[in-house]
Amino acid sequence: MQKYKGTFASEGLVMGPVYRPERQTMGLGRVVHGPSQERALFDAAVVLAKDELRQLQQKAVGEQKDILRFQHALLEDRTLIDEVGDYIAVGADSAAAVERAASIFTHTLENVDDAYIRERSADVVDVCRRVVDILDGRPRGKLELTRPSIIVADQVLPSDILSVEPGMLLGIVTSSGSIQSHASIIAGVMGIPAVVGLGSAFLDAAMDGATLLLDAEAGDVVLEPDRALQAEVRGRLHRQQERAEEMGWLRNAPCRTKDGTAVSLLANCSGPQDIEAAVQTGAEGVGLLRSEFLLMKGQFPDEEEQYRFYVDCLRAAAGRPVTVRTFDIGADKAVDGLSEPEPNPALGLRGLRFCLSRPELFHTQLCALLRASAQGPLRVMFPMVGGVEDWREAMACVATARAALRTRGAAFDERLLFGSMIEIPSAALTAGEIAAHGCGFFSIGTNDLVQYTQGADRMAPGVARYYREDGPAVRILIGMTLDAAQRAGIPVCICGQTASDPALAAAYVRQGLRSLSVTGNRLLKVKNELMNLDLAAEADAPGAGLGQAGTVSPGARL
Ligand code: PEP
Numbered sequence: 001m002q003k004y005k006g007t008f009a010s011e012g013l014v015m016g017p018v019y020r021p022e023r024q025t026m027g028l029g030r031v032v033h034g035p036s037q038e039r040a041l042f043d044a045a046v047v048l049a050k051d052e053l054r055q056l057q058q059k060a061v062g063e064q065k066d067i068l069r070f071q072h073a074l075l076e077d078r079t080l081i082d083e084v085g086d087y088i089a090v091g092a093d094s095a096a097a098v099e100r101a102a103s104i105f106t107h108t109l110e111n112v113d114d115a116y117i118r119e120r121s122a123d124v125v126d127v128c129r130r131v132v133d134i135l136d137g138r139p140r141g142k143l144e145l146t147r148p149s150i151i152v153a154d155q156v157l158p159s160d161i162l163s164v165e166p167g168m169l170l171g172i173v174t175s176s177g178s179i180q181s182h183a184s185i186i187a188g189v190m191g192i193p194a195v196v197g198l199g200s201a202f203l204d205a206a207m208d209g210a211t212l213l214l215d216a217e218a219g220d221v222v223l224e225p226d227r228a229l230q231a232e233v234r235g236r237l238h239r240q241q242e243r244a245e246e247m248g249w250l251r252n253a254p255c256r257t258k259d260g261t262a263v264s265l266l267a268n269c270s271g272p273q274d275i276e277a278a279v280q281t282g283a284e285g286v287g288l289l290r291s292e293f294l295l296m297k298g299q300f301p302d303e304e305e306q307y308r309f310y311v312d313c314l315r316a317a318a319g320r321p322v323t324v325r326t327f328d329i330g331a332d333k334a335v336d337g338l339s340e341p342e343p344n345p346a347l348g349l350r351g352l353r354f355c356l357s358r359p360e361l362f363h364t365q366l367c368a369l370l371r372a373s374a375q376g377p378l379r380v381m382f383p384m385v386g387g388v389e390d391w392r393e394a395m396a397c398v399a400t401a402r403a404a405l406r407t408r409g410a411a412f413d414e415r416l417l418f419g420s421m422i423e424i425p426s427a428a429l430t431a432g433e434i435a436a437h438g439c440g441f442f443s444i445g446t447n448d449l450v451q452y453t454q455g456a457d458r459m460a461p462g463v464a465r466y467y468r469e470d471g472p473a474v475r476i477l478i479g480m481t482l483d484a485a486q487r488a489g490i491p492v493c494i495c496g497q498t499a500s501d502p503a504l505a506a507a508y509v510r511q512g513l514r515s516l517s518v519t520g521n522r523l524l525k526v527k528n529e530l531m532n533l534d535l536a537a538e539a540d541a542p543g544a545g546l547g548q549a550g551t552v553s554p555g556a557r558l
């Protein structure tokens with residue numbers, strides 16, 4: 001029995017045999033033709049590869065579609081195509097030219113600072129492998145699993161996962177990669193447990209057919225677990241199964257605490273696919289749609305494309321409310337070609353500040369959102385509002401967009417509600433003033449509220465202990481926001497990651513919150529916790545009302 005530690009990529013506990021995919025050796029038995037014939041072969045292979053990707057897209061679900069679309073776009077990338085063309089022109093055979101171009105591209109991507117971009121190198125490998133397989137007359141990189149197994153490889157490519165028959169892929173363990181890799185994202189969407197970044201020693205030890213235990217959340221991987229551990233895991237899996245069955249009824253049950261207090265549970269989403277999944281899990285709507293993800297696919301969608309996207313989101317929510325946050329660009333969500341380098345991006349031109357500095361970009365988004373509001377229960381909120389000045393500037397842009405739509409005769413909901421994220425302490429401290437200037441709702445973004453209150457970068461592991469999610473200062477700011485919302489008679493929700501933690505979610509409900517927006521796959525866990533909460537019994541318990549240091553009772557004034 002040997003234990004390894006990796007990085008969590010997709011939740012789940014699983015045990016099964018190792019499957020080591022064989023990567024075929026390239027370049028054997030190739031015949032080299034003249035450059036013009038090789039070029040013609042290459043062009044034909046690209047057409048076929050694009051066709052295969054289109055067909056795969058039709059069967060794909062959720063983010064798989066976007067990834068296949070991205071790979072399709074790679075085959076239209078001029079730099080890649082020209083690179084291949086240059087090698088062919090100097091006498092290389094087309095397959096070798098693709099392999100060479102792929103290795104240069106991946107090398108460049110792997111050395112980029114941005115982890116997200118680095119992970120895109122897997123897509124280059126994947127799509128080029130498809131073209132090479134076509135040129136070499138080989139079946140496409142299909143993984144032939146003969147029994148349900150855990151794939152162990154240096155890197156797992158998106159098409160590896162998509163090529164496996166349903167039910168055959170128990171888990172994924174890779175020696176490289178990160179949670180941001182497309183393979184990790186696909187694994188998450190498909191509910192396949194995955195741990196990445198285990199290093200090459202693990203790869204050397206994990207032989208085909210060996211038994212592997214994967215406890216993804218903890219990042220634990222055990223090779224050849226002993227009998228005692230295997231029995232323990234079987235017990236855990238059995239209990240999980242029972243719990244999943246118990247949880248099934250939770251999906252449709254209204255979320256009420258034991259004493260009957262209703263709590264609205266919404267989901268944080270990024271597009272129609274995860275909205276559909278969240279609705280199936282019982283989400284009452286979308287509390288946060290991170291619209292900036294639309295811009296991270298390398299293109300800037302025009303008003304029409306954005307409009308269709310928001311309408312698709314409304315359709316996926318099937319009548320439930322969808323709260324779209326306008327582009328939160330900057331800091332950890334920099335967008336290539338839009339964001340400028342800044343000395344301290346978290347304190348720089350991000351969120352609403354960025355949009356106000358780019359009025360044409362903001363105008364396009366506001367027009368698309370306003371038009372979409374005619375099609376369903378939409379709400380719109382602004383990120384990184386610092387105070388009433390920001391709020392008023394944003395609403396002046398809304399007035400301009402409304403006027404433009406009236407001139408064009410485009411329909412929109414005149415009563416579309418606009419709200420403010422509360423994620424900077426200054427916004428929490430002046431929430432009453434923001435509400436007094438027409439803010440329709442608050443959404444507390446604890447991810448940023450904690451970082452700005454505690455002065456600890458949310459991205460820096462070195463200061464993790466200072467990033468105190470449940471610190472008294474944050475509780476006080478949440479209490480002030482609640483209080484301001486109550487006085488103004490407007491709704492308030494928490495949409496930061498902390499709301500997806502069952503214990504913190506319960507603490508927020510104790511504090512007076514009645515609406516939480518959580519990560520889709522945590523929704524049932526949060527719901528279960530809240531449905532076991534008894535606010536009335538806690539209030540009657542001896543010592544109740546004294547509170548913890550820094551706890552603010554519902555609606556309390558400071
Ligand atoms: C937040 O800050 O809590 C939030 C929800 O926004 P993001 O994580 O996208 O910055």
Ligand code: MG
Nearest residue numbers: 423445447448
């Ligand atoms: Mg934020």
